[in-house]
Amino acid sequence: GQPFTINVDLLKDISVVNHNISNKIELTSDIGLVMKLPTTKIIEEFALREDDPSQESIDDINLAVECIDYIYDKDGVYYAKDASKEELVEFVSNLTKDQFSSMEQFFKAIPSIYAEKQHTCTKCGFEHKVRLEGIADFFM
Numbered sequence: 001g002q003p004f005t006i007n008v009d010l011l012k013d014i015s016v017v018n019h020n021i022s023n024k025i026e027l028t029s030d031i032g033l034v035m036k037l038p039t040t041k042i043i044e045e046f047a048l049r050e051d052d053p054s055q056e057s058i059d060d061i062n063l064a065v066e067c068i069d070y071i072y073d074k075d076g077v078y079y080a081k082d083a084s085k086e087e088l089v090e091f092v093s094n095l096t097k098d099q100f101s102s103m104e105q106f107f108k109a110i111p112s113i114y115a116e117k118q119h120t121c122t123k124c125g126f127e128h129k130v131r132l133e134g135i136a137d138f139f140m
Helices: 040-047 053-066 085-093 097-108 134-139
Strands: 015-017 024-026 032-035 068-073 076-079 112-120 127-133
Touching: 024 097, 032 097, 040 053, 053 068, 053 085, 053 097, 068 085
Parallel strands: none
Antiparallel strands: 015 112, 024 032, 032 068, 068 076, 112 127
């Protein structure tokens, strides 16, 4: 129960997990989409809402919508910036479970940062191993 502070040297203590991800997601043989990485602003906005489990599925859809660059099919390319948010939400909401799972895999494989630090409690002497992970742990 004793609060403590951990100092992290952003140049020495940070490690990056970088998965080789593709931003192209094939939904069917004729339809797919290309994703863009979420901005820091988007990550921060969704991180602030993590405490409300009732919003989880809505947030998943909204995060996916925010990160669609374009949708393509055999007839052409449709940029997300040219569509309304409602149209994109409807598109994502109508995906099958497997198709949406493909989008989730994109987010799970996004490069992330972490730092592992040790701290000995000054009150009880317990050795804590702390892992800071993701932008929110470092900048919020």
